[in-house]
Amino acid sequence: MNHNVNEEKTENPTEHRIKKFRKTGKTKYSRELNSLLILFFGFITLWWYKDSIVSRLIKIMSDSFSFDKKIILNNDYNLLNFLTYLKEISLIFFPFFVVLLCVVLIPPIFLSGIAMNFQSLHCSFNKLNPLNGIKRIFAIETIIEFIKITIKLVLIMSLSYWYLYTSVSEMSVLIYENFSSSLLHGFKILFNCCTVIIFGLIPVALFDVCLQQFKYYKQLKMTHQEVKDEFREKEGNPSIKVRIRQEMKASVRRRMMLDIPKADVVIVNPIHYSVALKYDEQNMHAPKVIAKGVGAVALKIQMLAMQNKISIISAPSLARSLYRYSDIGQYIPGPLYKAVAEVLAWVWKVKKWKKEGGVFPEKPKNILVPSELNFKGDR
Structure with a gap:
């Protein structure tokens, strides 16, 4: 059957079409929104546990600067100290990594409807074709992604430079504070800088969410012929169904005659x-x-x-x-x-x-x- 490849997609997607899209991994997932959530919840977690982090860092640094003969004479003692500090650092950032893992996994599934897709894992030699790779490099979507990344980097660098430049006088007094006070004060400066960056990235994330929604529903749209083909696929080919009914009637008739x-x-x-x-x-x-x-x-x-x-x-x-x-x-x-x-x-x-x-x-x-x-x- 010859279909018009230029036929305009004007029909709303069917439930079968939406499920088929999800199985192939095509969703309205916004990477920019997910990055913003990771950044936001990550720094909220660091700020929430700042007192615990500072106290543990002070202990690690004070222990590191207390010299002992054992440090020089006993290599096993050095290894033990290294493992102890590694454990302390892991405990410091454990809540951060737990929150980070939750933010990475949960929002894409519940907000964007992402499902596990194992079809993309199958081996395909077409992926090794360099011509296909070149086409993907110069594709419109790749160019748009490159522009978005560039804008985001310029925005982050500009906001960071602006905030740190305006905070030079505040950072210069850190050397006159005691160790624990300077750490807490430094945490506050970094947190404020990240807050400015997060608010600056909100418009980028909102734009990407709208863009992904538009692209997703545009891909879901169907032509009139696609709707007819799907109905035929779902309900079965009418000629085949007629043939099946004829065969069933013939079978019933043969059995009937035997009775x-x-x-x-x-x-x-x-x-x-x-x-x-x-x-x-x-x-x-x-x-x-x-x-x-x-x-x-x-x-x-x-x-x-x-x-x-x-x-x-x-x-x-x-x-x-x-x-x-x-x-x-x-x-x-x-x-x-x-x-x-x-x-x-x-x-x-x-x-x-x-x-x-x-x-x-x-x-x-x-x-x-x-x-x-x-x-x-x-x-």
């Missing part, structure tokens, strides 16, 4: 409709339809009935009603019990006549069908 020799009677109209019934007093609480058909199928049912010496009775109204309101393999409707009972009583007399002889039993006439089930049919 006709088990029937007790075939009720006809007289050539348009045929319904074969079976009734076993011991195992059934009502007669059951084992075959039915119209036209050529009806004639075939009658022919098989004659070949197997099964009684055939013409009752047009009853035949039409049984055909319309009963299914193969199911019991007949309750309102038709009385009419069918008359037919079965005649069948019982015919069986007796075949054994004992005598006068052939008269067929029942004017079999009444309830008005609510009196199906006229189209024949």
